[in-house]
Amino acid sequence: MKLLKSGKCLIIDNKLNYLQGSEWLGMNKKYLVLCWAMVLAFVVMCSSTVMANSNERTVQINPLNGYKIDANAPAVFESLTPDQVEIVQQDGRTVELNLHGEGDGYLAIHYRSGYEFIYHFIIKKEADDASKQRADDIARQVLDLVNEERCKAGVTPLRFSAELQSAAAIRAEELTRKYSHTRPDGTKFSTVLPDGKYTLGENIACGSSTAARVVELWMNSPGHRANILRSDYSELGVGYMYNENSGQRHYWVQLFRHPMPVRH
Numbered sequence: 175m176k177l178l179k180s181g182k183c184l185i186i187d188n189k190l191n192y193l194q195g196s197e198w199l200g201m202n203k204k205y206l207v208l209c210w211a212m213v214l215a216f217v218v219m220c221s222s223t224v225m226a227n228s229n230e231r232t233v234q235i236n237p238l239n240g241y242k243i244d245a246n247a248p249a250v251f252e253s254l255t256p257d258q259v260e261i262v263q264q265d266g267r268t269v270e271l272n273l274h275g276e277g278d279g280y281l282a283i284h285y286r287s288g289y290e291f292i293y294h295f296i297i298k299k300e301a302d303d304a305s306k307q308r309a310d311d312i313a314r315q316v317l318d319l320v321n322e323e324r325c326k327a328g329v330t331p332l333r334f335s336a337e338l339q340s341a342a343a344i345r346a347e348e349l350t351r352k353y354s355h356t357r358p359d360g361t362k363f364s365t366v367l368p369d370g371k372y373t374l375g376e377n378i379a380c381g382s383s384t385a386a387r388v389v390e391l392w393m394n395s396p397g398h399r400a401n402i403l404r405s406d407y408s409e410l411g412v413g414y415m416y417n418e419n420s421g422q423r424h425y426w427v428q429l430f431r432h433p434m435p436v437r438h
Contacts, residue, residue, distance in 0.1 A: 229290060229292060230293075232295075235295055237273055241270070241272070241273055243271070243283075243293065244268045245291075247285055248266055248267060248286050249283050249286065250284045251284075252282040252283075253271075254280035255279045257275065258274055258295065259280065260272040260273075279295040280292060280293065280295070309414050313334075313342075315385035316412040317410055319389040323403065324402070327403050329405050332407060332409060332410040333408060333409050335410065335411050338409055339411040341366045342428065343414075344366050345427040345429070346414055349378060366429075372432060373431065374430065375429070375430040375431075376427065377430075378427050379392060379426040380422035380425050381422040382424055383424050389402075406432045407430040408431070408432050409430070409433075410428060414427075
């Protein structure tokens with residue numbers, strides 16, 4: 175085969191084919207467009223496959239209030255199952271949720287770019303619910319976990335106090351009625367104990383159903399962590415109350431104390 179190009183003519187196998195230059199260019203453009211269309215279709219197909227596998231996250235969790243998600247970019251959040259996933263507030267990037275009941279809950283994140291992401295919550299109560307355990311056993315578990323953290327930090331372990339234990343039990347019951355460091359009668363939490371020469375601190379929490387989980391939450395909170403690791407505290411009492419008719423059901427109290435030296 176001989177191919178010669180001369181002016182606006184093309185000679186193939188010694189046969190003259192009159193193709194105008196614009197016609198020849200047009201044929202090549204058609205082939206290029208077809209090739210690019212095939213490449214684009216392949217890329218879209220691959221992208222769709224990746225999206226199908228990566229645009230959903232499954233989370234197994236207990237019923238919980240105050241669950242927060244950061245979308246890491248401007249987005250709008252939509253609950254697809256409002257009975258299970260309640261949106262408390264959103265600010266265009268983050269959202270705070272209350273997760274209720276048991277079963278499957280779904281949250282959609284709509285990004286401005288058009289991309290969508292789905293959170294699939296499998297909400298289930300823990301089998302080892304703290305409500306099934308004796309309060310004194312729970313208190314001992316919390317004490318042990320707290321002392322483990324204090325040992326890691328090089329701080330002297332706390333002693334168990336029966337007096338603080340009784341006071342913490344009162345405070346735990348009060349939290350089911352008013353979740354605050356202020357008591358239902360309007361007085362400070364410290365009035366749960368008789369006046370004395372001591373330093374007193376309080377940690378409270380709700381929603382967590384195990385001792386391990388509540389200590390973990392306290393340790394991840396700077397203020398609560400400071401109480402747990404405070405070196406001048408020497409005693410601890412722990413209160414726990416379960417109330418199935420309240421929103422959070424599980425209520426926890428830690429009371430810390432360090433008696434002041436008696437001056438003569």
